[in-house]
Amino acid sequence: MRTTALLTLVASASLGFAGESPKAALIPAAVIPQTSSGCAECLKHSGLFLGAGVDYFFDAEEEYYNGRAGYEWAGKSGNYTQSLFLEVGWMDSDSDFGSLEAVPVTLNYEYKRALFKCLNFYVGAGAGVAFVDSEFQEYKDGKPTGVFNSDDDSVFVIQAFAGLTYCITESVELYGGVRYLWSDDIGQGDGFDDWSIGGGLRVKF
Numbered sequence: 001m002r003t004t005a006l007l008t009l010v011a012s013a014s015l016g017f018a019g020e021s022p023k024a025a026l027i028p029a030a031v032i033p034q035t036s037s038g039c040a041e042c043l044k045h046s047g048l049f050l051g052a053g054v055d056y057f058f059d060a061e062e063e064y065y066n067g068r069a070g071y072e073w074a075g076k077s078g079n080y081t082q083s084l085f086l087e088v089g090w091m092d093s094d095s096d097f098g099s100l101e102a103v104p105v106t107l108n109y110e111y112k113r114a115l116f117k118c119l120n121f122y123v124g125a126g127a128g129v130a131f132v133d134s135e136f137q138e139y140k141d142g143k144p145t146g147v148f149n150s151d152d153d154s155v156f157v158i159q160a161f162a163g164l165t166y167c168i169t170e171s172v173e174l175y176g177g178v179r180y181l182w183s184d185d186i187g188q189g190d191g192f193d194d195w196s197i198g199g200g201l202r203v204k205f
Contacts, residue, residue, distance in 0.1 A: 039118035042167035053200020079114040098136035130157040155184040
């Protein structure tokens with residue numbers, strides 16, 4: 001009886017000295033859940049990144065595939081970033097009137113800020129040049145002639161975009177949003193002027 005009481009007193013004193021509850025002391029540190037999340041760190045470090053995505057333009061009714069590479073700077077507060085990146089896109093459109101293939105190359109700036117936990121919002125804009133290969137059928141008296149004229153051109157292009165990102169880890173994120181793309185006149189025709197919705201994946205190194 002005396003031995004049991006002594007052991008109980010020693011165990012209680014040890015737990016009190018460590019400043020831990022008896023329940024916490026019995027759980028190995030390795031299995032105690034960590035409160036920090038990798039996604040919460042995604043705005044806190046700078047680095048190079050690569051990304052790829054696809055958009056859908058409403059008026060053109062065509063997919064727009066794009067890839068990007070750039071550098072992201074983390075803000076001192078850890079809840080926002082700024083980035084510069086080069087984006088290359090590709091779109092191919094065919095109709096009874098002809099075909100058009102466009103490859104826009106733009107330099108872009110993006111500002112991203114924390115919104116809620118792993119969710120962030122972004123906004124940005126860019127400018128560059130679009131390399132266009134077009135082929136259109138000639139018309140005479142309002143009727144197609146069956147003769148196609150081809151033309152290669154390079155035109156000035158600008159874009160603006162905004163949306164949301166979700167950090168899967170501190171270096172991997174999904175993004176989705178809207179884009180407005182405008183170009184100068186293409187050959188003898190009008191320029192590109194359209195809105196799209198899309199998304200993609202980005203990895204930071």
